[in-house]
Structures are given as C-alpha cells and as structure tokens.
Amino acid sequence: MSEQTSPRVPPLPREELTDPAREVCAFWGEPNAWEEGSKTNVINVMAQHPPLGKVYNEWGKHFLMNNSLALRQLELIVLRVAWRVKSAYEWHNHVGYAINCGITLEEIAACQEEPIVFGWAEQDKAVLDSVDELIDLGKISDATWATLSRHYNRQQLMDLTFTIGHYVMTSWALSSFEVGIEHADPIGFDLKHASGKVPGATYKPMETEDWTSTRGY
Secondary structure, eight states, rough: OSSOOSSSSSSGGGOOOOOHHHHHHTTTTOTTTTOOSSSSHHHHTTTTTTTHHHHHHHHHHHHHHSSSOOOHHHHHHHHHHHHHHOHHHHHHHHHHHHHHTTTOOHHHHHHSSSSSSSSOOOOHHHHHHHHHHHHHHSSSOOHHHHHHHTOOHHHHHHHHHHHHHHHHHHHHHHHHHHHOSSSSOOOTTTOOBBBSSSOOOOTTTTSTTGGGGGOOO
C-alpha cells in the first residue's frame, strides 16, 4: 500500500453490510463473517461490489484451493508474481502458505532473483520462467512450454497459465485500490516481519478449523 492516508476502495463498513455483501464475506467460512464482515481486507473490499465479489470468490477458490497444480508450484507462481509486480499484500500472505507446503526461506528469497539463477529443479524453473514470459512477453515461449509439457498434462498447463493471470490481475487490483495488509506485523520482501520475527507457516481459508488463528486474526 502506498503512503495514502486511506484506501481508494475501502473495506465495506459493517453498518453497510447487505445480504449480498454478507454472502461475499462469508464465502470462505470465516467465523462470524456473515454478522461482522470479513477480517480479510480484500474480501471486505470485494463486498463493495457483491456481483463481482461473488464471481471473484468462486474463480479465486479454484486457483487457491482446487488447482490441479501441486501446492509447491502454485506457491512459487504466486511468490514470483508478487515480486515481479511488487504486490506486498500477496507476498505477505503467500510466504506463510509457501512455508506450510515445504518451500524453504532460501527458495522464497530466490523467487526475487533477477535473473533467476538459483539451482531450481527443471519443472520449478520452467514455472518461474512462465511467470516472467507472460508478464514480459504476453506468451509462454515454445521452449518453456516444451519443458512444462514434460511435467504437466493439458489441464495443469491450462491451470498454470490462468493462475499466473489471476494473481497478476488480483495484484493489480489490490495495488490500484490501495488495499492495506490487515495484519499488524506484515512480512516484507526482506522475509522478515515488521517486528523482526522470521515468518512461519500459515493456513489457507478452510484448510484447518483454526486457520484464522495462524493469520493473526
């Protein structure tokens, strides 16, 4: 978020919640979200526009929760996207998800390399190259596609391409709307919390019964 004193599109105030807005807020199973709104800023922002918020939730759930890609590759994609488009919000949230699926802090830091030189396995490198090529060229190159095709079936290749686009789009929206990180101790691109703590694992919505507690809610 920039140094503006208020977001361009603020979270919907609790007193302005309508039933359609409550559906947006409660979609991810967050406790008391129907009554109080979500504690996640992006969801409360999407509640400002319930028709868009509802389809965004369904679309986003596929990529976050039902993706045909392995969690490792999914999180590498989001981390590289967050770095490339400088989305502090997505970086903050997905560092914990990445740690939870076994990605090391060294590997997370390597997602920031320009150019990528870390000793990635072939499929990891191809996934990261796909992010760069789509952002820079608007298309995955023939060489990268051939490498990806050795590891992924058609559905996975489709998910990979759309996943990159989804998180670029979401990052653009978060930055343009000036959506702030809801946590008091955000994780920076230096891989430290503002307090200096080393990041740990966090859970995605509905991944565990107590998923909100790992996110500082």
